[in-house]
Amino acid sequence: MPRILFVNDLWGYGTVTMAMAVAEELRERAICRFAGRGPGYELARRDCFDDLLRVDTMADPMLPALDAAIAASDAVVTVLNGGVARKAVERGVPCLFLDCMLWMWAQPPAVPPGVPYLTENFPGTKERLERWSDQLPNGEIVGPLVVRPSRTRAQSASAALINFGGLSCALLDQATLVAYATTMARCALMALDGSASRAIVAAGRHILDQMDQEALRSITPDAEFVDLSHDAYLAELRRSRVLISSSGMHALYEAGAIGVPCVCLPAQNLSGSLALDELERAGVQRTVGWNHLYGLDRLDSADEPEACLRIGACIQRFAADDQAQQRLVQDLRDRLQPECLEVIERRQAAFFAQQGDYGAPRIATRLLELLHQPAETPAAATAI
Numbered sequence: 001m002p003r004i005l006f007v008n009d010l011w012g013y014g015t016v017t018m019a020m021a022v023a024e025e026l027r028e029r030a031i032c033r034f035a036g037r038g039p040g041y042e043l044a045r046r047d048c049f050d051d052l053l054r055v056d057t058m059a060d061p062m063l064p065a066l067d068a069a070i071a072a073s074d075a076v077v078t079v080l081n082g083g084v085a086r087k088a089v090e091r092g093v094p095c096l097f098l099d100c101m102l103w104m105w106a107q108p109p110a111v112p113p114g115v116p117y118l119t120e121n122f123p124g125t126k127e128r129l130e131r132w133s134d135q136l137p138n139g140e141i142v143g144p145l146v147v148r149p150s151r152t153r154a155q156s157a158s159a160a161l162i163n164f165g166g167l168s169c170a171l172l173d174q175a176t177l178v179a180y181a182t183t184m185a186r187c188a189l190m191a192l193d194g195s196a197s198r199a200i201v202a203a204g205r206h207i208l209d210q211m212d213q214e215a216l217r218s219i220t221p222d223a224e225f226v227d228l229s230h231d232a233y234l235a236e237l238r239r240s241r242v243l244i245s246s247s248g249m250h251a252l253y254e255a256g257a258i259g260v261p262c263v264c265l266p267a268q269n270l271s272g273s274l275a276l277d278e279l280e281r282a283g284v285q286r287t288v289g290w291n292h293l294y295g296l297d298r299l300d301s302a303d304e305p306e307a308c309l310r311i312g313a314c315i316q317r318f319a320a321d322d323q324a325q326q327r328l329v330q331d332l333r334d335r336l337q338p339e340c341l342e343v344i345e346r347r348q349a350a351f352f353a354q355q356g357d358y359g360a361p362r363i364a365t366r367l368l369e370l371l372h373q374p375a376e377t378p379a380a381a382t383a384i
Helices: 014-025 038-044 064-071 082-091 125-131 174-192 213-217 230-238 249-258 270-281 290-294 301-319 322-335 338-354 359-371 378-383
Strands: 003-007 031-036 051-054 075-079 095-099 117-120 139-142 159-163 199-202 224-226 240-245 262-264
Touching: 003 014, 003 064, 014 031, 014 038, 014 075, 014 095, 014 249, 014 359, 031 038, 031 064, 038 051, 051 064, 064 082, 075 082, 075 359, 082 095, 095 359, 117 125, 117 359, 125 139, 139 359, 159 174, 159 230, 174 199, 174 213, 174 301, 174 322, 199 230, 230 240, 230 249, 240 249, 249 262, 249 270, 249 338, 262 338, 270 301, 290 301, 290 322, 301 322, 322 338
Parallel strands: 003 031, 003 075, 031 051, 075 095, 095 117, 117 139, 159 199, 159 240, 199 224, 240 262
Antiparallel strands: none
16 A cells, blocks of 8 residues: 655644544555654544654754655655655655645745645635635645544533644743633633533643643533543534634534534634634624734734734733633623524534535545656656
């Protein structure tokens, strides 16, 4: 069977679950290896990959272990990692470049000539791909890059799942991320006020171990704090009547696929903040965000460090702001009312359907087709 190497950009869980969705479609048709480190690697090692390489995939220059893994592969799938795509071309290894954030980029990603570029759909994606068609001539839009669910939400679903995913951002320090998770979990638990049969707080171990769980259990004594594999997370999602989540696209798409209404929290990074704006414009999600609480606006995707610095300042301010926390708690209580959740679920389902068919089967097919194309020499590929 062909050997496929998946490489991500060390940015949270989202880019890892994209790779997982494609690897699931290749089960028993390819040997799938994952390269990465940090929270994403910890998630990947508990999932569907046949082999793993713990390595810094963003190191510059590229580390020898990753270079050797690329050279030893029959094909490479790179998720938002241009350096890996360039190295694959240099080594003459077929490569696919996956993206999920074209809709927010200020400039088109640097994709090597001849490398197929596939980007996940979201409002604004089509317009940017058309605008940059000369720089992304091999561009293609695919539907949600989430694992196709074998089952939808259980009829008896009664839990509340509070999700923080990988919660990784190279532009925010660990203390800020922990403050975000702790304060948002407090607000969510206060809003639930014991109304769910179970309250589950899910995050990576790097966050859970530093959260003030004792203080949070003073609000909900039987709250569960768990670091879940992706399969276990999806199982808990099926048992939940609501998902309360930091505003990652893939958490929203997974909830849409399973039929669980998702209530978004203010974001902890730039993509989440901009995604909330798009979801509000599309009539899918309304939330009290940093713009409402502290007037945060005009975030610029061309200057992500500055945007994240401003978001981080909001997080730290919010952690000490009882009045703002009470405002969010009340907003959450309103949105957690059964009639409101029904509206959210309907709008979310319509939005999910508008994004198109599941993207992973198309990417798996495209990858297998790529393996059967005549190989180019590195020099020829570079000259395209």
